[in-house]
Amino acid sequence: MNLPGASRPADFLLYWKQHPARKKEPAMLTPRYLFTGDFAAFEAYFRAQPHRERTFRKGDYLWAPGEPFRELYYILSGVAQTSTAHETGRRKITSFHGSGTVFPGYHQQDFRIESAISTVALTDMQTLAFTKGQFRRMFEENAQLNAQVVEWYAMYVNLLLYETAHQEYNSTFLKLCNLLYLLPARQPGPGGWVIDMTQGGLADILGVSRVQLTRALAMLRERDILRTHRGHIEITDRTALAAYCSLETR
Numbered sequence: 001m002n003l004p005g006a007s008r009p010a011d012f013l014l015y016w017k018q019h020p021a022r023k024k025e026p027a028m029l030t031p032r033y034l035f036t037g038d039f040a041a042f043e044a045y046f047r048a049q050p051h052r053e054r055t056f057r058k059g060d061y062l063w064a065p066g067e068p069f070r071e072l073y074y075i076l077s078g079v080a081q082t083s084t085a086h087e088t089g090r091r092k093i094t095s096f097h098g099s100g101t102v103f104p105g106y107h108q109q110d111f112r113i114e115s116a117i118s119t120v121a122l123t124d125m126q127t128l129a130f131t132k133g134q135f136r137r138m139f140e141e142n143a144q145l146n147a148q149v150v151e152w153y154a155m156y157v158n159l160l161l162y163e164t165a166h167q168e169y170n171s172t173f174l175k176l177c178n179l180l181y182l183l184p185a186r187q188p189g190p191g192g193w194v195i196d197m198t199q200g201g202l203a204d205i206l207g208v209s210r211v212q213l214t215r216a217l218a219m220l221r222e223r224d225i226l227r228t229h230r231g232h233i234e235i236t237d238r239t240a241l242a243a244y245c246s247l248e249t250r
Helices: 010-014 040-048 112-116 132-141 143-169 172-182 199-206 210-222 238-243
Strands: 052-056 071-077 080-085 091-097 117-121 125-131 186-189 192-195 226-229 232-235
Touching: 040 071, 040 125, 040 143, 071 132, 080 112, 091 143, 091 199, 112 117, 125 132, 132 143, 143 172, 172 199, 172 210, 172 238, 199 210, 210 226
Parallel strands: none
Antiparallel strands: 052 125, 071 125, 080 091, 080 117, 186 192, 192 232, 226 232
């Protein structure tokens, strides 16, 4: 299966804490596209509760596309990508989910939009699977878990609001600058920061055409802010990139 997202998504987790924006917690949180570690403090608790272990191979869907989900997964290892399909056939990548987080978020109702949402394993994944009933019991009995679920939803809503109320009205160039600044990156050497994402994956997150994306990337290359490679983007001047970002992003 050809996945146009991250070419080496496991690096999202391996180098997550090396991302400069994560070194020091800002006074106000900025959006993030990768959710990881949000429920890590509850891993021992989760293991002690009724559940089943589920393994997903790269390319597997966590639940069947077109159907509402029936289980929630605490991710032990690996990375999943969530996207929404439009009836025209276009697709938008909305978020990534890695170790130490729970996805999908807990709720009891089935929403029609869920039939358009799909989550696919970008790498092999190990998970603890809970039915909605099992998670509901934990949610009602564990006040700390209850509070963390609320915080997780707040962070996810923050991302969705950022996308719809801010990014939606930006130019393609500004959208790209904001996204590159917020995506997790790794620093393999003195050359710069590397984002393991294909250009097709960037276009699917931004909801723009490949032509629009190519033009915006060219503008950043001309300013010596980045270099494009097969399967990844190298940020050579992150300070200069930040200068082009919106105030809601920095």
